[in-house]
Amino acid sequence: MxxxxxxxxxxxxxxxxxxxxxxxxxxxxxxxxxxxxxxxxxxxxxxxxxxxxxxxxxxxxxxxxxxxxxxxxxxxxxxxxxxxxxxxxxxxxxxxxxxxxxxxxxxxxxxxxxxxxxxxxxxxxxxxxxxxxxxxxxxxxxxxxxxxxxxxxxxxxxxxxxxxxxxxxxxxxxxxxxxxxxVPIGAVIYRALVPASHMPRELQHPYPTLWTGPDAHLIYYPVRDWSQFNVGATVRTGDGEMRDGEASPEEAAAAFADWAPEPRRVLSLAPVFQRYVLRQRxxxxxxxxxxxxxxxxxxxxxxxxxxxxxxxxxxxxxxxxxxxxxxxxxxxxxxxxxxxxxxxxxxxxxxxxxxxxxxxxxxxxxxxxxxxxxxxxxxxxxxxxxxxxxxxxxxxxxxxxxxxxxxxxxxxxxxxxxxxxxxxxxxxxxx
Ligand SMILES: Cc1cc2nc3c(=O)[nH]c(=O)nc-3n(C[C@H](O)[C@H](O)[C@H](O)COP(=O)(O)OP(=O)(O)OC[C@H]3O[C@@H](n4cnc5c(N)ncnc54)[C@H](O)[C@@H]3O)c2cc1C
The missing domain is CATH 3.50.50.60 (FAD/NAD(P)-binding domain)
Structure with a gap:
């Protein structure tokens, strides 16, 4: 000792x-x-x-x-x-x-x-x-x-x-x-970092904004001295086969097609997303x-x-x-x-x-x-x-x-x- x-x-x-x-x-x-x-x-x-x-x-x-x-x-x-x-x-x-x-x-x-x-x-x-x-x-x-x-x-x-x-x-x-x-819960999250310079001024809030809706939700907030915005879009997928990996903005945005313009705008700002299968016990x-x-x-x-x-x-x-x-x-x-x-x-x-x-x-x-x-x-x-x-x-x-x-x-x-x-x-x- x-x-x-x-x-x-x-x-x-x-x-x-x-x-x-x-x-x-x-x-x-x-x-x-x-x-x-x-x-x-x-x-x-x-x-x-x-x-x-x-x-x-x-x-x-x-x-x-x-x-x-x-x-x-x-x-x-x-x-x-x-x-x-x-x-x-x-x-x-x-x-x-x-x-x-x-x-x-x-x-x-x-x-x-x-x-x-x-x-x-x-x-x-x-x-x-x-x-x-x-x-x-x-x-x-x-x-x-x-x-x-x-x-x-x-x-x-x-x-x-x-x-x-x-x-x-x-x-x-x-x-x-x-x-x-x-166990996968039948949902995935699409995550991305968006440079603050790409985020329209009117959407740059000093707090997380959470949009909720049928089978999906979206949250975004600034990180790192406001140089970036963290974007996370969660989508229920049911029992469908889903894997972790890269995802296109089109894939991430699909579940939000009927949503209000602001959440759709935020989603459109990331060139690529990382998809994670959500799991729990x-x-x-x-x-x-x-x-x-x-x-x-x-x-x-x-x-x-x-x-x-x-x-x-x-x-x-x-x-x-x-x-x-x-x-x-x-x-x-x-x-x-x-x-x-x-x-x-x-x-x-x-x-x-x-x-x-x-x-x-x-x-x-x-x-x-x-x-x-x-x-x-x-x-x-x-x-x-x-x-x-x-x-x-x-x-x-x-x-x-x-x-x-x-x-x-x-x-x-x-x-x-x-x-x-x-x-x-x-x-x-x-x-
Ligand atoms: C999309 C998403 C968003 C989240 N947001 C939040 C949030 O806003 N706030 C919050 O509080 N929580 C949040 N969480 C939860 C949070 O990320 C986790 O609960 C937390 O990171 C768990 O920490 P941990 O140290 O237990 O495990 P981990 O962070 O997973 O760390 C485990 C470590 O063990 C290592 N390891 C694995 N196997 C071995 C091995 N056999 N031998 C040696 N090393 C090994 C791994 O490499 C890793 O470094 C979020 C989770 C997700 C998925």
């Missing part, structure tokens, strides 16, 4: 996405040594835009990277839902000072790479985090004390515990739960076995309609590290406690995401009913309905006041050089 860490063998995190990196950072801030194994040749993120709700920003604040991300993100004035057919407004949720006071943070839209990059940088700076690329974990074995992990290159690694943060096609889940691959009552557990999309993949998948992975990270800290490194006990804490909340988000499928994609009379339900709703009525989701859970809010926060977010940020940081992590826990 190094002088400064609490564990002799590292905890291995399989997957260096937003969830895996947040988990590594949270564990390191509780003085656990972590090795992140990422299958790709470099750490990065597929896709462009990411909505960062207040509960996600609260996790990022707790981990010490929130300020960086908020500087790069657009902190939006409002969320706007439009009827894609009539082009009229259906509902507006103001995200100004009242919203921020209620939920402790604004609502941001960011480039994924900015969120992932801030976590990666913090992990690179932390002496207790080791990062490895080209390292695909394909199976594990465990006895009472050790988890032995095999990579696709045939290497064997020994760990005190394994966290499967390897995404929607998780290998660790395959072995742990054995419930096959995630039903919630499960267990994702832990002994010293092995799951986190993020590996544990609870969801459709993106509620824009909370990354937020849930971030919350998982803090919850897992809190429990491991409280159990003083006793993984079996801590991982059980972590899943008990997280299952109901993450399952509620999975289920709520799917319910939005019906609300967003309503047609006929259902669409009129939807519009009438939202019409006239006051901001505080919206806030009350969103409070369960946007309010950071207690373990996130209490992260700063943890008695074991030596080497924590604030310390690590303020200690610019490695000697100082090493010194900080060698001190007995006290803050």
């Amino acid at each position: 190094t002088k400064m860490s609490r564990n002799e063998l590292p905890i291995i995190v399989s997957g260096g996405g937003i969830g895996g990196l947040a988990c590594a950072l949270a564990l390191a801030q509780k003085r656990f040594r972590v090795l992140v194994c990422e299958q790709a040749p470099r750490f990065g993120q597929v896709g462009a835009g990411l909505q960062v709700a207040p509960n996600a920003l609260s996790v990022l604040d707790a981990l010490g990277v929130g300020a960086d991300i908020k500087r790069q993100a657009l902190l939006i004035e409002q969320m706007l839902m439009m009827d894609g057919i009539s082009g009229e407004s259906v509902g507006v949720i103001p995200c100004g000072s009242e919203f921020q006071q209620r939920f402790g943070n604004p609502y941001g839209v960011a480039h994924r790479a900015d969120v992932h990059g801030a976590l990666l940088e913090a992990c690179e700076r932390h002496p207790l985090v080791e990062l490895r690329t080209d390292s695909k974990i394909i199976r594990y074995e465990q006895d009472g004390n050790v988890v032995t992990i095999t990579t696709d290159a045939g290497a064997t690694l020994r760990a005190s515990a394994l966290v499967g943060a390897d995404g929607v096609h998780s290998r660790i889940r395959q072995q742990l739960i054995g419930d096959g691959d995630s 039903a919630p499960i009552p267990n994702w832990t076995a002994g010293r092995v557990t799951l986190l993020g999309d590996a544990a609870h993949p969801m459709v993106q309609y509620i824009a909370q998948g990354a937020a849930m992975a971030l919350e998982d990270a803090i919850s897992l590290a809190t429990e491991l800290d409280a159990a003083d490194g006793a993984c079996g006990q801590a991982f059980q406690r972590y899943q008990d804490v997280r299952i109901v909340r993450s399952a509620r988000v999975q289920i709520s995401s799917l319910m939005l499928d019906r609300i967003y994609h309503a047609g006929g009379v259902e669409r009129l009913v939807r519009n009438s339900v939202f019409a006239g709703r006051t901001p505080s009525e919206y806030y009350d309905r969103l409070a369960w989701l946007f309010t950071a859970p207690a373990y996130v809010r209490q992260w700063h006041s943890s008695p074991d926060c030596v080497g924590g977010a604030d310390d690590m940020h303020m200690s610019a050089n490695r000697e100082e940081r090493d010194e900080a992590t060698r001190q007995p826990p006290a803050c």
Whole structure:
């Protein structure tokens, strides 16, 4: 065991996405040594835009990277839902000072790479985090004390515990739960980045605009200092065979032919789209076995309609590290406690995401009913309905006041050089 860490063998995190990196950072801030194994040749993120709700920003604040991300993100004035057919407004949720006071943070839209990059940088700076690329974990074995992990290159690694943060096609889940691959939901999303110079002035809004309509919805918002707009068009396809890949603007626009001019205009601005088949799984009552557990999309993949998948992975990270800290490194006990804490909340988000499928994609009379339900709703009525989701859970809010926060977010940020940081992590826990 190094002088400064609490564990002799590292905890291995399989997957260096937003969830895996947040988990590594949270564990390191509780003085656990972590090795992140990422299958790709470099750490990065597929896709462009990411909505960062207040509960996600609260996790990022707790981990010490929130300020960086908020500087790069657009902190939006409002969320706007439009009827894609009539082009009229259906509902507006103001995200100004009242919203921020209620939920402790604004609502941001960011480039994924900015969120992932801030976590990666913090992990690179932390002496207790080791990062490895080209390292695909394909199976594990465990006895009472050790988890032995095999990579696709045939290497064997020994760990005190394994966290499967390897995404929607998780290998660790395959072995742990054995419930096959995630299931296509019968919908695809067409994604593109449009340079801001191509976006007409009257369509350049400082917030996401969401158009909903029969069997499809479209959202777009600015990212990266307004240099680009992230466009995502979701289309129900039924049981038809669909694959991930490049798609023409004509294909993406086909389902929107009868829509109002603005959404059609936005769709016409991208020269090419990337098509992704949307997948999900039903919630499960267990994702832990002994010293092995799951986190993020590996544990609870969801459709993106509620824009909370990354937020849930971030919350998982803090919850897992809190429990491991409280159990003083006793993984079996801590991982059980972590899943008990997280299952109901993450399952509620999975289920709520799917319910939005019906609300967003309503047609006929259902669409009129939807519009009438939202019409006239006051901001505080919206806030009350969103409070369960946007309010950071207690373990996130209490992260700063943890008695074991030596080497924590604030310390690590303020200690610019490695000697100082090493010194900080060698001190007995006290803050
Ligand atoms: C279209 C779309 C829009 C979305 N929008 C939002 C949004 O606005 N806000 C939000 O909060 N969420 C959003 N989400 C959800 C969010 O993207 C995911 O929930 C989140 O990225 C999950 O993070 P993760 O770290 O669990 O998994 P991932 O980001 O998938 O990361 C998994 C990592 O593991 C690696 N890996 C995989 N297998 C192995 C292996 N065997 N060994 C080693 N490494 C491995 C992968 O290469 C990858 O780097 C959206 C999702 C989609 C599809």
